[in-house]
Amino acid sequence: MSEKLLDYLSEGIVIFNDDYKIQFCNYSLLKQLKYSKDELYNEHLQKIISGPIDMIISEKEVLTGQTIDILLSGYQLPPIQVSGKLFKDKWCGQESSWLVIQEDTQTKYNTKELELIIENMPYAVWIADEDDNYKYSNANTLTIVNQLSSTHRFSTTNELLQQHPNNVYKDTLDKNIFKDDQSVLRKNIMINEERIIRNEDGNLQYQLIKIPIFNDQQLYQGYIGISQYSILKQNIDITKVIENSDPDCIVDNQMLYSQLMKSLDFSARAANLFQGNSIIILKFNNITHQVEEICRLRKDGKEFPPIHSLNMNGDTLLELLRENVEWSLADFEQRVHCNIQKDLKTPECNYIRINPIEYNSEFMGAIFTTYKSKLQYPLMECCIIDKLCQHIAIIFKSLEYALELRKESFIRKEIEAEKTAYKEALQLETLKTEFLANMSHELKTPLNIMYSMIQMLELELKDIAKNGPIDMDITKIDRYRNIAKQNVFRLLRLIDNITDISKIGAGYYEAKLINCDIVRLIEDITMSVIEYVKNKDLSITFDTEVEELIMACDPEKMERIILNLLSNAVKYTNKGDSIELNLNIIDDRLIILVKDTGVGIPKEKHAMIFERFAQVDSSFSRKQEGSGIGLALVKCLVELQQGTICVESEEGKGSTFIVSLPITQVEEKQIVHETDWIEKEEQLTYKCRIEFSDIYDL
Structure with a gap:
């Protein structure tokens, strides 16, 4: 029940909790005691009752529903003899005690005066007997009843009296509602609920209060009903209002x-x-x-x-x-x-x-x-x-x-975006700086070596010019030539990688797919590097689940992919260890595994090794040379053929690079012959020399 409604009642109402602290006093009681609501809120009940408070405290449960005599104590006023009744009900969601107080005076209100008060209340108010028949109603009740009922229309409140709700609302409300209400009211429990009436005309929400009435012998006599309808059906969805x-x-x-x-x-x-x-x-x-x-x-x-x-x-x-x-x-x-x-x-x-x-x-x-x-x-x-x-x-x-x-969320996102952009820009700038420094090192190293070899050859030529060809050391000159040639290959490899990665970034690089035996292709590439592997005191194993597999691929790009992965494996595997290359088929995809037992890659570096210009160790003092382009190029070449690449590695325990390619075929008039796509031995050897050019003990 609302405070506003309780303030309309002439009876004094005081509501207190289990600690006997006052939670509410209505206007009638406050006026009589000359207190304000704030002055009494949370004060002990003893402040306004100067009589037998001990009896109320000790026998509250026994006295519930009974009439008791008490002495009210007001502000600078003598005690007033009144009678009251105790009830148990909820207030603000908490179990509370309600003391309804009526001053013991000779002042009486006649029926007309009471009806006038009820008629001017902003609620539908009615009284029903123990069988739910209407005994009294105000005009607001008549208005609501005429709208809630689907069959009856009453012109006056007198027509409504002696009617049973089952007849009035027979097409609107379930009869069990009244039975359930009766069982609650007969236990001396007040009903205070929001309810909804539903029928073909739509829903109507209303607040319903029913207060049970008992006589002096504690026999149930009926109830006072109070109701008010609402045009509110539900709360709005705030998120929908602001999401656009x-x-x-x-x-x-x-x-x-x-x-x-x-x-x-x-x-x-x-x-x-x-x-x-x-x-x-x-x-x-x-x-x-x-x-x-x-x-x-x-x-x-x-x-x-x-x-x-x-x-x-x-x-x-x-x-x-x-x-x-x-x-x-x-x-x-x-x-x-x-x-x-x-x-x-x-x-x-x-x-x-x-x-x-x-x-x-x-x-x-x-x-x-x-x-x-x-x-x-x-x-x-x-x-x-x-x-x-x-x-x-x-x-x-x-x-x-x-x-x-x-708004705060947008500002926060903007700040986070700026932070992210700043970090990315800083990281990119760092990568650029490291790349330029690294590239300078990569270019200078083979050039310095070649320049040194030229100087050594010049000394040899001066010696030949002075002493004649008799003392010429052919082996030494041949060694100088091989070293210079190897470093030319290093430069070619570096320039090829930079050129190709730039073409891919600009969208000018395409895969030229043909149908070929990819097992034979990869096996030939693997066999071509055996001499380089042996030179590092390593062993290599090629294993396949299928002996022949005709599928669409770009042979030239497959060579670049396999050679790059094998050269990395050779570069970072210790002497005496082994390298494996395995071919499997899983769910219509060819799986290429290149496994080594080398130094491995830290877990936090797994994603970055496929980024352009990124290296696990970017310092100049690193053990192996490299521009940081190779694996990024491999990733691009794999993705050009609709494939994927990833790595599984643990530091100190080696790495496994996994390439997955879809097994498909392109439309061709005829399958291309082996001689059309397999490189001649010299050309493949030439490519191997370029790819393995930064492995120094050749």
Whole structure:
């Protein structure tokens, strides 16, 4: 039960917890005791009861539901003799004790006065007997009953009396609802729930309170019913309202309109419960200081987006609110310079009521309700609009918070993106610097060696010119020639790699696929490097699951791939160890494994070795030479043939490079003969010399 409703009651209500700390006192009791709510909140019950408080504490469970005599103690007032009843019920979600106090005076209210009070309450109020038959109802009850019932229409409250809810709501509510309520009420438990009535006309949500009535002999006599309907069906989805907003955090009003339409119930049934012709919801814009229409609900059941929405000065609207909340439509339109009825095709209306939407005294918008007559402002309807204003205020405030969080999120993402870009730029700059320094080293080394060999040959030629060819050392000259030739191959390899990686990056490099026996191709390439492997005191093994496999590949690029992987294996494997090359078929893919037992690669470096210009050891003092282009080129050549490459390695335990290629064939008139795609022995040897040129003990 709401505080507002309890404040309407003439009985004094005090609610306290299990520690006997006061949680609430209604207006009637506060007025009688001359205290404010804040002065009594969380104070011990003893502050207002000067009588037998010990009895209430020690026998609270026994006294529940019974009438007891107590002495009330007010602010600077003598104790007042009153009677009261104890009840157990929840307050703010917690089990609490309710003490209902009635002053023991001779003042009596007659039936007419009580009916007048109930008629002016903003709720549907009725009294039912122990069998649920209506014994009394106010006008608001009649209005709601006529809308909830599908078959009955009552002209007066007298027609409703002596009716049973099963007859009134037989096509709307389940009979078991009343049976369940009866079983709860007979246990002296109050019902306070939100319920929904569903039928073919749509849903209607309402708040229901039932307070059980017992006589002095503790026999159940019936209940007091209190109800109020709501035009709120559900909360809006804030994320949908802001997900289409741009980074500047501007609310998507069209999406807000759509969400509000889903959250508000203004069906034919709800509209008939409502006296107003239309409800217009407007939002205050803090930047422009304008009040902008968000949505409009019309009595005829039609709803339309505010394409030509109301837009007025917020300061002017606040000024009108300070003067009055009820205006004739003509005066209102003149003051705000708009024409609601003509421009927006609102059904005929003569008066408008303004309800501010406020959150902690912050003006956030307004709700306009239009009426044909000034006499159509029922208290229940005003209370409903007040609740709607509170609900919309929470929605608008939630939007503000969500947009602030979104803005902060964008800023955070921008900062993170800048940090990432800076790190990437720094890393790229570092790679470039290392690459240029490394490339300078790679180019200078073979050139210096060749220059030294030329100098040595010049000395030999001077010696021949001086002493004649008699003492010429042919072996020494041949050695100088081989060393120079080897370093020419190193330069060619480096230049070829740079050229090819640049072509691939520019998109000028393509695979020339033909159908060939890839097993024979890879085996021949492997056999061609045996001499180089032996030179390093290593062994190499070639193994295959299939003896022949005709598939589409680019033989020239396959040579580059296999030779590069084998030269890496030779380069980083210690003397006396072995290298393996295995071919397998898994799920229509050829798997090529090149395995060594060398130094291995740290786990954190697995991904970077396939990046351009990256090396596991980039220092000039590293054990092996290399530009850092080879594996990046291999990856590109594999991907040109729709394949993939990865590495499995553990530092100190060797590495396994895994190449996976799809087994497919290209359309050809005939399969190309071996002599067309297998390099001659001299050409393959020439390529081997280039690829293995940076292995020095040849």
